[in-house]
């Protein structure tokens with residue numbers, strides 16, 4: 001099949017296996033070029049196929065030599081449809097891990113369900129005995145509650161009053177003013193149910209009850225704060241309420257892990273182009289400016305650089321530095337005054353006409369296409385490619 005990008009809204013419905021392979025290999029190469037991490041040995045990553053979860057899995061595996069089990073929700077190729085990017089990413093990841101003799105197995109299914117939790121516990125018992133790190137990196141628009149069967153949909157909306165600001169259609173570079181109406185109370189509660197801490201807590205309880213957490217086990221989930229310009233839509237909005245809940249849940253889990261001498265952290269990561277962040281209005285325009293300013297100041301990082309720094313400098317450093325709320329801050333460079341002051345200055349000047357000059361919209365677009373395996377200079381996109389690929393551990 002010849003595979004080209006096809007879009008439905010901000011979602012690309014096709015993925016290129018060779019382009020995805022190239023991107024994963026680049027991340028593996030990055031980690032292998034760094035110092036080895038004295039880190040975890042047996043790791044469970046929930047949300048392991050794209051974005052921050054995939055970068056965490058690569059870092060654990062190729063940076064610390066860990067055995068990894070990855071859980072995700074992806075689709076294999078069928079008929080005329082390609083597989084999803086996360087499927088192809090995992091094919092490459094598992095093949096590369098096998099070449100280095102690193103254990104890697106994956107479970108494809110709904111991580112919110114009791115069945116997938118049980119399947120994961122059975123696999124840990126069978127192959128690893130216990131895990132010493134659990135990374136929770138899910139980003140999903142929906143969750144079916146495992147106890148009640150209720151279906152929740154998350155929304156990205158402000159709370160209290162409507163919010164207007166600039167946003168960009170990065171396909172054509174057009175900047176427009178967008179107004180987003182405030183969420184209803186029900187929408188707020190649904191978003192907390194999907195993206196808050198309950199499912200992370202369910203995972204940790206299930207793993208602990210099953211006896212598959214090692215003494216001293218750590219767990220980490222990812223959150224975001226961000227600048228003033230995105231505050232009404234992000235941190236003060238529905239998703240921010242869910243992130244508050246996630247951050248509170250870290251304290252509950254920490255208390256429950258006490259008997260194991262374990263620890264639970266939330267890491268506040270940098271804003272980056274991922275499938276999840278491209279769905280949020282206004283944020284892509286902010287990220288285009290952020291990339292421009294951070295690249296100019298030599299501070300730019302992608303998912304893999306962030307995750308290497310998380311493991312090497314924070315989670316497995318002699319001490320794990322945290323802020324007054326107990327959170328790990330990997331957004332320290334993003335939030336530097338010299339970065340944010342420059343972004344505020346540029347934000348007010350942005351128009352469709354000067355977008356390419358003032359921002360890194362090209363960098364944003366390129367990274368977005370690369371999420372799906374496109375826009376890689378070494379891949380021939382006019383050539384036929386076999387889109388049916390098997391993840392070695394999934395039969």
Ligand code: NAI
Nearest residue numbers: 047048049051052072073111139140222224271272274276
């Ligand atoms: P992503 O969209 O790249 O990855 C989401 C992962 O969750 C994928 O592996 C996907 O397969 C998996 N997933 C989704 N629904 C699932 C389900 N029902 N069952 C099993 N797996 C499922 O997202 P990204 O951006 O890496 O986000 C991960 C976390 O990092 C989120 O909590 C997000 O809020 C947080 N974060 C993201 C930032 C960003 O700028 N992208 C910044 C700071 C934090």
